[in-house]
Amino acid sequence: MAHEGSAPATHFENPGLPPHRPRQADVNPAAAKRAERQIVVLFAISIIGTIGTVVAWSLVPPGDTPSSMRLSNFLIGFGLFLSLMGIGAAAVHWAKTLMNDHEKVEMRHQQRSSDETRAAAVEVLKEGAADSGIGRRGVLKGAAVTSLALFPLAIAVPLIGDVGGSWDxxxxxxxxxxxxxxxxxxxxxxxxxxxxxxxxxxxxxxxxxxxxxxxxxxxxxxxxxxxxxxxxxxxxxxxxxxxxxxxxxxxxxxxxxxxxxxxxxxxxxxxxxxxxxxxxxxxxxxxxxxxxxxxxxxxxxxxxxxxxxxxxxxxxxxxxxxxxxxxxxxxxx
CATH class of the missing domain: 2.102.10.10 (Rieske [2Fe-2S] iron-sulphur domain)
Structure with missing residues (x-):
C-alpha cells in the first residue's frame, strides 16, 4: 500500500500461480473409474431423453383438448430436458474430474504467430485430446458420441413426415x-x-x-x-x-x-x-x-x-x- 506523498508504484510483482491441488481422480484410479461411470450414466440419460422425445412426438400428439395438449407438452418438454441436461451435466462433470486442470500461462505475442508456434499449438490440441482421456476410455467415447449423434433427432423428427404436421x-x-x-x-x-x-x-x-x-x-x-x-x-x-x-x-x-x-x-x-x-x-x-x-x-x-x-x-x-x-x-x- 502506497503511503501519502510516496511515488506511485510503477509495476507489481507477479504473484505466480497457486500450487496445483490434485483431485481424487488424479491420484486414485478407482475414483477416476467411478467418475467415468457417472459421466457415462449422464450421457445415457441424454440418450433416453432423446428417444423419449421422439416417442412422445409419435405416440402422444397434442390432440384437440387442453388435457391432451398439456400431457403432450409435458412429455416432449421433459424428454428435451433430459436430453440437454444429460449432455451438459456430463460435459461439466467430465471437465471437472477427468480433464487436465493444470493452470497454464501463455505470454502475449504478436497477433500472427510464427510457424513454429502454430505447430506447437497443434501439438497442444493433441495434448488436450490426450488429457481428456477419450482415447483410452472407449465406453465414455461411445456414450458421448451416441448422445450427441442422437440429440438432433429430438428437433429433426417433429419437422419431417406426419409427426411434424401437414406440409400441404x-x-x-x-x-x-x-x-x-x-x-x-x-x-x-x-x-x-x-x-x-x-x-x-x-x-x-x-x-x-x-x-x-x-x-x-x-x-x-x-x-x-x-x-x-x-x-x-x-x-x-x-x-x-x-x-x-x-x-x-x-x-x-x-x-x-x-x-x-x-x-x-x-x-x-x-x-x-x-x-x-x-x-x-x-x-x-x-x-x-x-x-x-x-x-x-x-x-x-x-x-x-x-x-x-x-x-x-x-x-x-x-x-x-x-x-x-x-x-x-x-x-x-
Whole structure:
C-alpha cells in the first residue's frame, strides 16, 4: 500500500500461480473409474431423453383438448430436458474430474504467430485430446458420441413426415368462412346483430359453422378463421375503391392472425383505431385497411367482407380474398 506523498508504484510483482491441488481422480484410479461411470450414466440419460422425445412426438400428439395438449407438452418438454441436461451435466462433470486442470500461462505475442508456434499449438490440441482421456476410455467415447449423434433427432423428427404436421400449404389459403355464414361471438357462438355493435366496441368473432367441422380438425379451423370485429364512425373509415362494399355502416372485420408470425392481434386502441400485436408490437390501422403503421409485419391484416342479412345479423359475403397469417413459400403477396 502506497503511503501519502510516496511515488506511485510503477509495476507489481507477479504473484505466480497457486500450487496445483490434485483431485481424487488424479491420484486414485478407482475414483477416476467411478467418475467415468457417472459421466457415462449422464450421457445415457441424454440418450433416453432423446428417444423419449421422439416417442412422445409419435405416440402422444397434442390432440384437440387442453388435457391432451398439456400431457403432450409435458412429455416432449421433459424428454428435451433430459436430453440437454444429460449432455451438459456430463460435459461439466467430465471437465471437472477427468480433464487436465493444470493452470497454464501463455505470454502475449504478436497477433500472427510464427510457424513454429502454430505447430506447437497443434501439438497442444493433441495434448488436450490426450488429457481428456477419450482415447483410452472407449465406453465414455461411445456414450458421448451416441448422445450427441442422437440429440438432433429430438428437433429433426417433429419437422419431417406426419409427426411434424401437414406440409400441404393449400390448407393455409382458405378458411371455413363462406357467403351467408353468421358472425358469432367467441367462445359463446352467439350471432351478432349490427344494431348491437356500438361505435368503439370490439367483438372477438368465430364463424357459426365452426360446430359443423369434425372435432379433430375444429381447433385448426378456428385458428385460421378467428376475426376481430370493430365499429368506427363511418367518417373515420378510409376504404379502397374495391373494398367499399366490404363493411357495413362503419363495421369492419379483420383477421386476428398477425401477418408477421401469426400471433393473435387483439389489443385495440379506440382513440387511434390501432390494433397491436402483443408478441412483437406490430401495429395496424383499422381505419385505413388495417395497414401496418409500426413493427416487423409487412402486410395489412386480411379483411373479411361482411354484410347484414334479412334479420339484421352480420354475415360473411365470402371467405377472405387472400391467405391469412404470415408468409409461406407459395403465397404470392
Amino acid at each position: 400449404v393449400s390448407k393455409l389459403k382458405h378458411t371455413i368462412w363462406r357467403k351467408g355464414v353468421k358472425l358469432t361471438t367467441d367462445p359463446a357462438g352467439r350471432p351478432i346483430k349490427a344494431a348491437d355493435v356500438t361505435i368503439g366496441s370490439v367483438f372477438h368473432v368465430i364463424p357459426e359453422n365452426l360446430e359443423e367441422v369434425d372435432a379433430h380438425d375444429r381447433l385448426n379451423q378456428k385458428a385460421k378463421a378467428v376475426v376481430l370485429l370493430v365499429r368506427l364512425d363511418p367518417k373515420d373509415l378510409k376504404e379502397a375503391e374495391d373494398r367499399k362494399g366490404w363493411s357495413y355502416d362503419g363495421i369492419v372485420a379483420y383477421s386476428k392472425i398477425c401477418t408477421h408470425v401469426g400471433c393473435p392481434v387483439a389489443l385495440y386502441e379506440q382513440q387511434t383505431h390501432h390494433l397491436l400485436c402483443p408478441c412483437h408490437q406490430s401495429t395496424f390501422d383499422v381505419a385505413d385497411g388495417a395497414k401496418v403503421v409500426f413493427g416487423p409485419a409487412k402486410r395489412p391484416l386480411p379483411q373479411l367482407p361482411i354484410e347484414v342479412d334479412d334479420e339484421g345479423y352480420l354475415v360473411a359475403q365470402s371467405d377472405f380474398h387472400e391467405p391469412v397469417g404470415p408468409s409461406f413459400w407459395e403465397r404470392l403477396k
